[in-house]
Structures are given as structure tokens and as C-alpha cells.
Amino acid sequence: xxxxxxxxxxxxxxxxxxxxxxxxxxxxxxxxxxxxxxxxxxxxxxxxxxxxxxxxxxxxxxxxxxxxxxxxxxxxxxxxxxxxxxxxxxxxxxxx
Numbered sequence: 001x002x003x004x005x006x007x008x009x010x011x012x013x014x015x016x017x018x019x020x021x022x023x024x025x026x027x028x029x030x031x032x033x034x035x036x037x038x039x040x041x042x043x044x045x046x047x048x049x050x051x052x053x054x055x056x057x058x059x060x061x062x063x064x065x066x067x068x069x070x071x072x073x074x075x076x077x078x079x080x081x082x083x084x085x086x087x088x089x090x091x092x093x094x095x096x
Contacts, residue, residue, distance in 0.1 A: 020077040024084045027070050047094055056095065067092055
């Protein structure tokens with residue numbers, strides 16, 4: 001999501017203001033895109049062991065922190081956890 005680029009460009013010292021519904025859609029588009037092709041482009045995403053995870057092998061200063069930051073920002077913008085957010089947390093947790 002655009003918020004990740006904004007956060008990185010500002011030396012990770014601010015929390016972006018987001019619209020939870022819009023950000024949720026952006027997160028899911030991005031999460032599906034960075035996951036391996038075998039996990040599919042639909043939800044719920046496929047969960048299998050023994051496959052390649054190369055597309056999620058992030059290097060550099062942020063690495064997987066970007067994913068975790070997105071989940072935090074999204075949750076902070078919600079009054080209560082949404083089913084989409086809970087599904088995202090569940091899927092990211094499974095991947096980890």
C-alpha cells in the first residue's frame with residue numbers, strides 16, 4: 001500500500017492516516033501480490049507446507065516489518081477488529 005512507501009520515505013517516524021475499508025482492500029491486494037503464486041489470488045489463500053516461499057524472502061532494513069506495520073495501522077484505524085483484518089492476521093500468522 002502507498003502508506004508503506006510514505007512511512008519508509010519519512011524514516012519510519014510517523015503513523016499514516018488511513019481509511020480502514022480502503023486500506024484493507026489495498027492490504028489484501030498487496031499481500032496476495034507478494035505471496036507465492038501457488039497460494040492463489042483468491043481468499044482464503046492456500047496453506048500448504050513444503051512449497052517455495054522465495055517471494056516473501058524480504059531483505060533490507062524493513063523486511064517483513066512492512067507487513068506487520070500495515071496490520072497495526074489497519075487495526076488502529078478500526079473501532080473493533082473487522083473480519084477482513086482478523087483473516088489477514090490469521091494468514092500472516094500462518095505464514096510466519
